[in-house]
Amino acid sequence: MIGNLIIISSPSGGGKGTLIREILRSVPDIGYSVSLTTRPRRPDEVDGRDYHFVSREDFDQFRQEGGFLEFAEVHGNLYGTSSMQTVKMTSEGKDVILEIDVQGAKMVLEKMPEAVSIFILPPSFEALTNRLTARATESAEQLELRLKNSYGEVMRYADFEYVVVNDEIAAAAKRLESIILAERQKRIRQKAVIHGILNSFDITKHKVSGEKN
Numbered sequence: 001m002i003g004n005l006i007i008i009s010s011p012s013g014g015g016k017g018t019l020i021r022e023i024l025r026s027v028p029d030i031g032y033s034v035s036l037t038t039r040p041r042r043p044d045e046v047d048g049r050d051y052h053f054v055s056r057e058d059f060d061q062f063r064q065e066g067g068f069l070e071f072a073e074v075h076g077n078l079y080g081t082s083s084m085q086t087v088k089m090t091s092e093g094k095d096v097i098l099e100i101d102v103q104g105a106k107m108v109l110e111k112m113p114e115a116v117s118i119f120i121l122p123p124s125f126e127a128l129t130n131r132l133t134a135r136a137t138e139s140a141e142q143l144e145l146r147l148k149n150s151y152g153e154v155m156r157y158a159d160f161e162y163v164v165v166n167d168e169i170a171a172a173a174k175r176l177e178s179i180i181l182a183e184r185q186k187r188i189r190q191k192a193v194i195h196g197i198l199n200s201f202d203i204t205k206h207k208v209s210g211e212k213n
Contacts, residue, residue, distance in 0.1 A: 010120035011153035072103035
């Protein structure tokens, strides 16, 4: 069975990264597509775990070779998702999380409308401002830019199938987990299992209701 592609997006500082880490710890058979970025690495980040940190030249070469499922420029930095990596994981039956911005989410949904799309919404602008300020990973100019762009990003919530309000990490993670698990139970996702069960019945002994002798 092919795994679900799960798009998770939010404005900068919305907390999607924290929630995704909770999901990767609690939900079985799920993977994470590590994006490429030209953004400088933050002190707590690990290359290959959080992002593949690359130069603009390497990013452009990968793009010219058609290696991206999606790519976008966000706050002056480039981000992209590897098509090969994503296909490999979903073909192994794993659900795959794409942690991408609203631009990238739109590109993926245009190519793969069956993907599960989830938007992480902060409980208020004040909470978003506090989170961005507290993490202290941007300069004053970068912080101002992210806050300026936040309203436009938040208003893209309507492009997504699900919305999770990240008011409290544990509760929001549970809501996110419930969406992922429920998606696995859709009839269309369980065709092989259902047909296997139906084939276990001896149709000569089970008369369909309303069927004539």
